[in-house]
Amino acid sequence: MQALVYDPDQPAGLRLAEVVEPAPRPDQALVEVRAISLNFGELAYRTGHARPGEVHGWDAAGVVAAAAEDGSGPPPGTPVVTFGWNGAWARRRAVSTADMAELPVALDPGAAAALPVAGVTALRAVRRLGSVLGRRVLITGASGGVGRFAVQLAARAGADVVASVGSPARGEGLDRLGATAIVIGPRNVTGSVHGVLDNVGGQQLADAFALLEPGGVALSIGKASGRATTIDFEAERHRPGDRRIEPFVIGSGLAEDLGYLVRLLDRGELDSQIGWRGPWERAPEAAEALLSRRVAGKAVLDVPA
Structure with a gap:
């Protein structure tokens, strides 16, 4: 064949x-x-x-x-x-x-x-943040495959979605998917966020982690930048509250989650x-x-x- x-x-x-x-x-x-x-x-x-x-x-x-x-x-x-x-x-x-x-x-x-890798990754990552209803979530690399699914699913879960992209052109259409703000890189985010879904790695992950509010979590999903991430934890110790950062792995047994995404797609509730x-x-x-x-x-x- x-x-x-x-x-x-x-x-x-x-x-x-x-x-x-x-x-x-x-x-x-x-x-x-x-x-x-x-x-x-x-x-x-x-x-x-x-x-x-x-x-x-x-x-x-x-x-x-x-x-x-x-x-x-x-x-x-x-x-x-x-x-x-x-x-x-x-x-x-x-x-x-x-x-x-x-x-x-x-x-x-x-x-x-x-749907499989990008859609299920986005779905499981949004779930990993816990309840995001009424909470601010930052998605880096929001213009990519995982990012665009994550914007839609986080907005569907009730999050106030901040989409971080590499250029204005890359951000086109993200507002129609549910993003309430579109920024060029995490350094242009004002205020704190409850959760981070990072698809870029490198300095962007470090910058995003610094935006977390007490109790917040950052998930490292991808490394599109190809660069390692360095975080100054000595500086982080001087910020109030507990925050955490975790590597994300998609896992196995995708059938149930794939079925859910298929139903959304078929109903026109996911693009x-x-x-x-x-x-x-x-x-x-x-x-x-x-x-x-x-x-x-x-x-x-x-x-x-």
Whole structure:
């Protein structure tokens, strides 16, 4: 079958090639892929970890071709959205039924493919902040895939959302998603915040942490800046109240949360914010656009039947 494989000598490290068919475990279904979405992390951190010829990819939507042998999951012919730590960038993938959700037949598979990593990360991170009803939440890297979902979900939970972006152009449309303020970097935030969802790392995470009110929490979700974070905890000791900072990990068993996001998407209460879309033959172009911050939201590739 065809798949996008890692090739360090090709543009964006991607090449369409013939690979062996996946062999599902008993708890995995075989899915015919119709659309995949790209994530910054799976592209930016391949060097030194990936082997040439490997099929990468976390997010894909398609149709069940063969049900899981253990009887879990949907039957053949069911549209689904799926998550896994590899294998999405192929015509067919084997995926655990614990990490898939059924789709309404009429729902666009491309919009659904954008949900797993970015959408579930945003959902679980907002939950990790606790109740945000009437509280101020700062989201850095708010123009990216996770950021745009986080703005929508935090606003839906009743938060006063401050969206931090790299430029005015990157902030366009975030007010319509629920942001009450849009700033260029955390240093331009006035006043304190109850929670921080940081997708950038480096100095921005340090600046955001300094904005926390007593009892507040900052979650380090991503490191789009590529830079390490240094926090002056001696200075922090002179500020009143307890504040904490935590690394965020998406975890496993995404099925229930994916199902919730699918229902929101189907009802028009969530927008996948697809900023780039095209056939998977243009995968290198999409990857380069995503890595160079020329995509607002998600990049989606359509896989021909």
